Amino acid sequence: MNPFTWDEKYLVGHPEIDADHRALLRMTEELYDQIKDGTAQDRLGGVLARLASYSKFHFETEESLMRRTAYRDYDQHRREHERFTTTMSHLTKRMEDIADDLLVFLGGWVDEHTCGADRRVMEHVKGPESPGSGTNASSIGA
Ligand SMILES: [Fe+2]
Numbered sequence: 001m002n003p004f005t006w007d008e009k010y011l012v013g014h015p016e017i018d019a020d021h022r023a024l025l026r027m028t029e030e031l032y033d034q035i036k037d038g039t040a041q042d043r044l045g046g047v048l049a050r051l052a053s054y055s056k057f058h059f060e061t062e063e064s065l066m067r068r069t070a071y072r073d074y075d076q077h078r079r080e081h082e083r084f085t086t087t088m089s090h091l092t093k094r095m096e097d098i099a100d101d102l103l104v105f106l107g108g109w110v111d112e113h114t115c116g117a118d119r120r121v122m123e124h125v126k127g128p129e130s131p132g133s134g135t136n137a138s139s140i141g142a
């Protein structure tokens with residue numbers, strides 16, 4: 001069961017804002033599915049693995065060229081290659097944690113902002129202190 005599936009409980013009572021929320025929730029629902037079934041990680045993981053493999057090959061080509069031509073800044077240049085490889089491998093390892101963090105953050109946002117703060121805006125829009133209150137207030141644009 002996808003926790004981001006649209007439900008009437010998300011309605012705040014403003015057609016335009018509700019349509020936006022429905023569209024945003026649909027994207028979040030898709031992201032949840034792709035993270036949970038591993039599609040997101042597979043795709044990203046696949047590209048990252050190709051990047052790692054090709055950059056290794058490319059760095060070796062460059063380093064060999066620099067050695068053959070006695071390039072003066074060889075050591076410094078090689079350290080930059082190493083930094084790239086180390087950082088990429090570190091970030092790749094963190095990917096799974098990031099996917100989980102993303103879902104926890106999005107879940108909290110839907111509950112607290114959309115169902116809380118946005119609903120309070122609509123109470124204001126339709127309330128007595130709003131300039132448009134009483135006259136079709138629900139169709140006031142953002
Ligand atoms: Fe909103």
Ligand SMILES: [Fe+2]
Pocket residue numbers: 113117118
């Ligand atoms: Fe908002």
